[in-house]
Amino acid sequence: MMAVAEARAGHPKSVAREERTMAIVGKFLTDIESE
Structure with a gap:
C-alpha cells in the first residue's frame, strides 16, 4: 500500500x-x- 501512496505522489501515469x-x-x- 505504501508503494501505491508513493506512486500517487510522484507518478500519475504509474x-x-x-x-x-x-x-x-x-x-x-x-x-x-x-x-
Missing part, C-alpha cells in the same frame, strides 16, 4: 496503469465467481 490493472483483475475475479 498510478493510472496500476488502477487499470486492478480493474482488469477485479473483472477477471468477478467472471470466475459468476461461473
Whole structure:
C-alpha cells in the first residue's frame, strides 16, 4: 500500500496503469465467481 501512496505522489501515469490493472483483475475475479 505504501508503494501505491508513493506512486500517487510522484507518478500519475504509474498510478493510472496500476488502477487499470486492478480493474482488469477485479473483472477477471468477478467472471470466475459468476461461473
